[in-house]
Amino acid sequence: xxxxxxxxxxxxxxxxxxxxxxxxxxxxxxxxxxxxxxxxxxxxxxxxxxxxxxxxxxxxxxxxxxxxxxxxxxxxxxxxxxxxxxxxxxxxxxxxxxxxxxxxxxxxxxxxxxxxxxxxxxxxxxxxxxxxxxxxxxxxxxxxxxxxxxxxxxxxxxxxxxxxxxxxxxxxxxxxxxxxxxxxxxxxxxxxxxxxxxxxxxxxxxxxxxxxxxxxxxxxxxxxxxxxxxxxxxxxxxxxxxxxxxxxxxxxxxxxxxxxxxxxxxxxxxxxxxxxxxxxxxxxxxxxxxxxxxxxxxxxxxxxxxxxxxxxxxxxxxxxxxxxxx
Amino acid sequence: xxxxxxxxxxxxxxxxxxxxxxxxxxxxxxxxxxxxxxxxxxxxxxxxxxxxxxxxxxxxxxxxxxxxxxxxxxxxxxxxxxxxxxxxxxxxxxxxxxxxxxxxxxxxxxxxxxxxxxxxxxxxxxxxxxxxxxxxxxxxxxxxxxxxxxxxxxxxxxxxxxxxxxxxxxxxxxxxxxxxxxxxxxxxxxxxxxxxxxxxxxxxxxxxxxxxxxxxxxxxxxxxxxxxxxxxxxxxxxxxxxxxxxxxxxxxxxxxxxxxxxxxxxxxxxxxxxxxxxxxxxxxxxxxxxxxxxxxxxxxxxxxxxxxxxxxxxxxxxxxxxxxxxxxxx
Numbered sequence: 001x002x003x004x005x006x007x008x009x010x011x012x013x014x015x016x017x018x019x020x021x022x023x024x025x026x027x028x029x030x031x032x033x034x035x036x037x038x039x040x041x042x043x044x045x046x047x048x049x050x051x052x053x054x055x056x057x058x059x060x061x062x063x064x065x066x067x068x069x070x071x072x073x074x075x076x077x078x079x080x081x082x083x084x085x086x087x088x089x090x091x092x093x094x095x096x097x098x099x100x101x102x103x104x105x106x107x108x109x110x111x112x113x114x115x116x117x118x119x120x121x122x123x124x125x126x127x128x129x130x131x132x133x134x135x136x137x138x139x140x141x142x143x144x145x146x147x148x149x150x151x152x153x154x155x156x157x158x159x160x161x162x163x164x165x166x167x168x169x170x171x172x173x174x175x176x177x178x179x180x181x182x183x184x185x186x187x188x189x190x191x192x193x194x195x196x197x198x199x200x201x202x203x204x205x206x207x208x209x210x211x212x213x214x215x216x217x218x219x220x221x222x223x224x225x226x227x228x229x230x231x232x233x234x235x236x237x238x239x240x241x242x243x244x245x246x247x248x249x250x251x252x253x254x255x256x257x258x259x260x261x262x263x264x265x266x267x268x269x270x271x272x273x274x275x276x277x278x279x280x281x282x283x284x285x286x287x288x289x290x291x292x293x294x295x296x297x298x299x300x301x302x303x304x305x306x307x308x309x310x311x312x313x314x315x316x317x318x319x320x321x322x323x324x325x326x
Numbered sequence: 327x328x329x330x331x332x333x334x335x336x337x338x339x340x341x342x343x344x345x346x347x348x349x350x351x352x353x354x355x356x357x358x359x360x361x362x363x364x365x366x367x368x369x370x371x372x373x374x375x376x377x378x379x380x381x382x383x384x385x386x387x388x389x390x391x392x393x394x395x396x397x398x399x400x401x402x403x404x405x406x407x408x409x410x411x412x413x414x415x416x417x418x419x420x421x422x423x424x425x426x427x428x429x430x431x432x433x434x435x436x437x438x439x440x441x442x443x444x445x446x447x448x449x450x451x452x453x454x455x456x457x458x459x460x461x462x463x464x465x466x467x468x469x470x471x472x473x474x475x476x477x478x479x480x481x482x483x484x485x486x487x488x489x490x491x492x493x494x495x496x497x498x499x500x501x502x503x504x505x506x507x508x509x510x511x512x513x514x515x516x517x518x519x520x521x522x523x524x525x526x527x528x529x530x531x532x533x534x535x536x537x538x539x540x541x542x543x544x545x546x547x548x549x550x551x552x553x554x555x556x557x558x559x560x561x562x563x564x565x566x567x568x569x570x571x572x573x574x575x576x577x578x579x580x581x582x583x584x585x586x587x588x589x590x591x592x593x594x595x596x597x598x599x600x601x602x603x604x605x606x607x608x609x610x611x612x613x614x615x616x617x618x619x620x621x622x623x624x625x626x627x628x629x630x631x632x633x634x635x636x637x638x639x640x641x642x643x644x645x646x647x648x649x650x651x652x653x654x655x656x
Contacts, residue, residue, distance in 0.1 A: 124627035
C-alpha cells in the first residue's frame with residue numbers, strides 16, 4: 001500500500017488533536033459536536049473528494065469554489081424565480097457543472113495548457129456568471145429544503161447525523177472505492193505518476209483528463225446543492241476561497257501535489273482536521289477565527305515538508321543501487 | 327503568429343489601443359486631462375493610478391514566472407505590509423515605516439524562496455502556504471480591526487503628486503526603471519531566463535540557480551510589500567481581510583497578457599506592466615460604461631482564455647486548431 005504512511009500520520013494528528021481538544025474542553029468529545037462537525041464541513045468533504053482525483057492525476061482545480069457559488073445562485077433562482085421543481089433544478093445544475101468541468105478538461109488536454117491557469121479562467125468565468133445571475137442573496141423556501149434540513153439520524157448521546165452529512169459520507173466512501181477498486185482509479189494514479197508512461201501503456205490520456213475534471217466539477221455542483229441546503233439560500237459570494245481550503249485538506253490528507261499518490265480517505269481526515277481546528281477555536285471563544293488560517297498554514301507546511309522528506313528518503317536507496325550497478 | 331507580428335509587444339500595444347478606443351466610445355471625456363493644484367486629473371491618470379498595485383506586483387511576478395515559478399502569496403504579503411505600515415504610521419517616521427513594511431516583504435520573499443530553492447517544493451504549493459497563513463498573520467498585526475492612520479507622510483505616498491504625476495505612478499515607474507536596469511543592464515536577466523529554461527542545464531553550466539530563484543522570490547516579496555504600503559496609504563488604513571485580495575490572480579494575468587510564458591525561460595518587464603495597464607483599462611472601461619463591475623470577471627475570463635490559446639505550445643496558428651479538431655473528430 002503506497003501512500004499509507006502519510007494517511008496514517010494524518011490520522012494520528014487527527015486523533016491526537018482531538019484528544020488534546022477533549023482534555024481541554026470535555027464537551028468536544030460528544031456525538032453532538034462530531035455530528036455538527038460533519039454537517040458543517042459536508043460541502044468541503046464532497047468537493048475535496050473531487051479535488052483528490054484531480055490532484056492525484058497531477059492537476060489542480062481552482063474553479064471549485066466558484067462552481068459552488070454558481071450552483072447555489074442557480075438553484076435558488078431556478079426554484080424561487082423560474083418556478084422549476086427542485087429536483088429538475090438539481091439535475092440541470094449537475095449537468096451544467098459536469099459540462100463545465102468537461103470543457104476545462106478538454107481545453108487543458110487539447111491545447112496542452114497548465115491546469116492551474118485554465119481552471120483559474122474557469123474560476124473567473126463561474127464567479128462572473130453567478131454575479132450576472134444575481135448579486136443578492138436569494139432565500140430558498142421550497143418545502144424540500146426544510147424536509148432535508150430537518151431529516152437526521154439520531155446518534156447515541158444526542159448527536160444528529162444530518163442528511164447533508166450522510167450525503168458527504170456516501171460520496172467519500174464512493175470516491176474511495178472508485179479510486180482504489182476500479183480501472184478508472186488506477187488510470188488516475190497512472191496519469192499522476194507519469195503522463196507519458198500512462199499514454200504509452202494505453203491509457204486514453206485525453207478522455208481521462210476530461211473525465212477527471214468533469215468529476216471534480218460535478219462534485220463541486222453537488223457540494224453547491226449541499227451548501228444551499230446548509231444555508232437555505234443562494235448567494236453569488238458564497239464559498240469564496242473554498243478552493244484553498246480544499247487543496248489544503250487534500251495536502252494535509254497525504255496526497256502528493258505532484259500527483260501519483262494519495263487517497264480519498266486521507267482527504268476526508270484532512271477536512272476533519274480543519275473542522276476540528278475551527279471547532280476548537282469556537283469552543284475557546286477568545287481566539288479569533290483567523291487563527292484557523294495560521295494553524296492551517298502551519299499544518300500545510302508541516303505536511304508538505306514531511307512529504308518532501310519522504311520522497312527524498314524513497315529516492316535515496318534507488319540512487320545507491322544505481323551507483324552500485326555502475 | 328510570429329509571421330503576423332514582426333515585433334514582440336505589438337499585440338499588447340494594439341490590444342491597449344483597441345481597449346482605449348472602446349473606452350473613448352463609452353465615455354467621450356475619457357482622454358480629457360486637466361491640471362489642478364499642480365496635479366493631473368482625468369480618466370487616463372486614474373487608470374495609471376489604480377493600476378499601480380497590480381503593475382508593481384507584476385514586476386516581481388514576471389521574474390518569478392521567468393524561473394518557471396509562481397507566487398500565489400503576493401496578495402497576502404500586501405495585507406501584511408499594509409498592516410505593518412498602518413500600525414506604525416502615526417508613531418514612527420516614514421523611513422522606519424517603510425523599512426519595517428518592506429523588510430516584512432523581504433522576509434516573506436525569503437521564506438518562499440527558501441521553500442522553493444532549498445527545500446525544492448513546487449512553487450504553487452510553497453507559496454500557497456503563505457497565501458493561506460499570511461492573511462492570518464496580517465490579522466494578527468491589526469488585531470482583527472481595520473487600522474486607520476493620519477500620518478501626512480504616508481498619506482502623501484498614496485495621494486500626493488510629483489511633477490503632476492500621482493506619487494504611486496511615479497513609484498511604479500521608478501521601480502520599473504530600477505528593475506529593468508538591474509536585470510537587463512547586467513547578465514542577471516539572462517541568468518534568470520536560463521534558470522527557467524532549463525534549471526539543470528543552467529546549474530551544470532555554472533549558473534547559481536538556487537541564488538537566482540531565491541533572489542526573484544525576495545524581489546517579488548519586496549514589490550508586493552511596496553504595493554501593500556501604497557494600497558494602505560491610498561485608503562489611509564489597512565484592512566487585513568480585503569487588502570490585495572485576489573490581486574495575485576490579476577498579477578499573474580498581467581504577466582500572461584504581457585506574453586511571458588508560464589513555462590519560464592523568457593520575460594518582458596515592460597510588457598508585464600503593459601498587461602497590468604490593459605487589465606486596469608478594461609476595469610475602468612467597464613465601470614464607466616455603467617455595466618455592473620461584476621462583469622469584470624467574465625471579461626477577464628474571456629481574455630485569459632484568448633491569451634492562453636494564442637500562447638498554447640500546441641498551437642502555431644488558427645489552422646492548427648482546425649486540423650486538430652478535425653483530427654480528433656475523425
